Amino acid sequence: MIDIIKSAYQHPLLSEEDLQRIASAHRKEEMEKGHVLLGEGKVANEYYILESGLIRSFVHDYDGNEITTEFFVAGEIVIVPTSLFRRSPSQETLVAVTGSVLLKIGFAEFQELFHGIPGFSEWGRLWFTHQLFAMKQRSLDMITETATNRYLKLMRDKPQIIQYVPLKQIASFLGITDTSLSRIRKEIIP
């Protein structure tokens, strides 16, 4: 478990002791495919490090269709920041696409670490910075890249997804219909 912790919380200011303390604030949790980690309208009280498996988050649009907002793969932080940090009801639902193993940490425990370990708050700020960058890049890609390229990028970055996730859910993440995605795949593969 400590290995996963070390790879997730990488920062020069974090000592071995810091990491031990951080690790002991986490609890291992396993769940089967389909389990809902956070339901729409609930307030998040924890976040997770994904040790193995695949997690998906989605929202509903005005017509009630599911729009996939994120795929979380092993090593990533599984979190709905707005709900956790503003203590507000989540618009997003978190659900396990496959059986998964996660390390869970509660909000209170996180707070303690954030204010008690300078390296941890630095890590936190860098994590946010990275997330912001990734989200901005995603917006930019929606503008500058064709649907085909967005699909190719996703395949390159998170190939696991193609294996386990229905086309429709991938399509909504890419901003197209499953029909279009089907045609795009036809163009690409041969």
Next chain:
Amino acid sequence: MIDIIKSAYQHPLLSEEDLQRIASAHRKEEMEKGHVLLGEGKVANEYYILESGLIRSFVHDYDGNEITTEFFVAGEIVIVPTSLFRRSPSQETLVAVTGSVLLKIGFAEFQELFHGIPGFSEWGRLWFTHQLFAMKQRSLDMITETATNRYLKLMRDKPQIIQYVPLKQIASFLGITDTSLSRIRKEIIP
């Protein structure tokens, strides 16, 4: 100046003294239309609170076209987080659309406040949370909303922009061509 500071750094944990200390870390700076606050490839060493005026950020796509990534209006934090916090060259350029007045704070001064004032680091985390939410919303809008609706939203949220910014720059922010935007405006206005 203290008023702007107070409205920008709102958090229950921040006392009057804290705000005074924060305020004194800022310096007022005025600049004329067209001034570049941060050039592509430079490392940001500060961020700003926009007191009045309008700032735009943009990147270049693979063809060298400018893509507007953000419009900053009065009261907002003008910043390129990745460059400032990772001390890395900025992909984005910050430029004044109109003459502007800003409150500037350096990276070192920010660091001191961030680690010296608990309420300030809490404020920082909430700011990041809000930014993340806004960026995610933007991605979602690019997927779920029509170009027309995206334009209407922008008009509603930041009407100042329409007045000062060329159509082409607004169009690239919305992910369409200036031609399309021109047609959309034609549909809307009458």
Next chain:
DNA sequence: GTCATTTCTTGTCATTTGGCAAGACGATAT
């Protein structure tokens, strides 16, 4: 194994948007 359900593909046609180019309009400099 069989049935039912979901997922994926494919066809047809409509809509949106882009690429390109011409012309109108407006601001500014001389």
Next chain:
DNA sequence: ATATCGTCTTGCCAAATGACAAGAAATGAC
């Protein structure tokens, strides 16, 4: 006043994508 430059609009046609529907394939329940 004229010339010039950037901005905005508009027309024409092409490309990408969506909506809808039918059928094939895969998956899961019993």
